[in-house]
Amino acid sequence: MRWWISLILSIILIVLIIPALIIKGFSPVDTVNNSPASRGDQQGDNINITRQASEPDVAMYDHIAKKVVMLALEDYVVGAVAAEMPASFELEALKAQAVAARTLAIKKMRAFGGRGCENHPQADVCSMFSHCQAWISDQQMKKNWKENYQANYEKIKKAVEETRGYIITYRNDPIEVFYHSTSNGRTADAGEVFSTSLPYYGVVNSPGEEDSPRYRQTFTFSNQEFVRIFKKRYPKSNLNASNLASQIRIKSYTESGRVKEVIVGGVTVKGTDFRFLYGLNSTDFKFRFEKDSVKIDTTGYGHGVGMSQVGANHMAKQGHTYVDILKHYYKGIEVEKHR
Numbered sequence: 001m002r003w004w005i006s007l008i009l010s011i012i013l014i015v016l017i018i019p020a021l022i023i024k025g026f027s028p029v030d031t032v033n034n035s036p037a038s039r040g041d042q043q044g045d046n047i048n049i050t051r052q053a054s055e056p057d058v059a060m061y062d063h064i065a066k067k068v069v070m071l072a073l074e075d076y077v078v079g080a081v082a083a084e085m086p087a088s089f090e091l092e093a094l095k096a097q098a099v100a101a102r103t104l105a106i107k108k109m110r111a112f113g114g115r116g117c118e119n120h121p122q123a124d125v126c127s128m129f130s131h132c133q134a135w136i137s138d139q140q141m142k143k144n145w146k147e148n149y150q151a152n153y154e155k156i157k158k159a160v161e162e163t164r165g166y167i168i169t170y171r172n173d174p175i176e177v178f179y180h181s182t183s184n185g186r187t188a189d190a191g192e193v194f195s196t197s198l199p200y201y202g203v204v205n206s207p208g209e210e211d212s213p214r215y216r217q218t219f220t221f222s223n224q225e226f227v228r229i230f231k232k233r234y235p236k237s238n239l240n241a242s243n244l245a246s247q248i249r250i251k252s253y254t255e256s257g258r259v260k261e262v263i264v265g266g267v268t269v270k271g272t273d274f275r276f277l278y279g280l281n282s283t284d285f286k287f288r289f290e291k292d293s294v295k296i297d298t299t300g301y302g303h304g305v306g307m308s309q310v311g312a313n314h315m316a317k318q319g320h321t322y323v324d325i326l327k328h329y330y331k332g333i334e335v336e337k338h339r
């Protein structure tokens with residue numbers, strides 16, 4: 001009698017228990033998240049979207065740790081979304097951000113034929129917001145979010161998982177993706193800001209930007225300070241601190257209403273160069289001359305090209321999906337799974 005009992009037990013084991021363990025192992029439902037204490041405070045402890053064998057890892061130069069780290073692509077996207085967009089934004093805006101962040105990574109990854117990060121030849125991307133794309137570790141998320149950490153993490157992970165593998169393509173190629181915080185109400189064409197024009201960029205209306213605390217800001221410089229900064233960069237300029245109003249003039253504007261060129265002390269300077277020289281929020285700026293100082297009022301935050309994050313959040317609040325958002329800011333594109 002005993003041989004068939006053990007046979008039945010073996011069949012139960014094979015048919016029921018082993019598949020259950022396998023399914024559990026690959027389940028997107030994350031059990032580790034519910035027991036953070038067991039994972040301690042090690043780096044990467046909440047970063048656990050399941051790897052897929054077909055997806056190559058991202059070699060990321062972490063500018064905080066000062067080394068290259070290997071990350072599963074989808075885990076990299078979680079850290080990039082967490083760094084690049086407030087977690088308080090609508091889910092569909094976070095999903096649009098996830099697709100944009102993933103597109104940037106895939107475009108650069110050598111495994112997909114990209115050139116990698118130009119500043120860090122051993123890496124596909126770096127974590128510098130001013131170069132490739134910002135990225136933060138799980139530890140940094142905990143520091144930034146404190147008691148909201150778990151809720152924010154789950155929300156961003158959801159945005160990444162619901163768009164898993166999706167990127168923005170133009171004629172079957174991942175696009176060269178640009179996005180920014182806040183526009184001046186209209187986005188800038190790529191050609192206004194960068195040396196090359198790209199077919200999927202253009203000027204589009206971007207309502208709702210006034211929701212952003214960075215929509216309008218004023219930068220104040222004493223007359224002497226303004227002149228000192230300018231002459232350090234342009235020593236041949238004849239700019240002097242008396243009567244600045246008579247020496248500064250905006251020469252031309254771009255199609256999106258940003259400053260194209262400004263004349264300062266006889267020197268013509270590109271709006272983009274002027275912005276970086278004075279650390280301004282955007283190239284949509286105006287001057288106000290006072291007795292001893294010059295005030296520069298800016299509208300928008302960032303270069304203005306591609307998706308505005310605040311505009312994306314506004315669209316999401318009005319019921320648009322992440323695909324609607326991406327198709328609004330990038331022209332003639334598709335949102336599809338990468339190959």
Ligand SMILES: [Zn+2]
Pocket residue numbers: 117118119120125126127128131132133
């Ligand atoms: Zn880089």
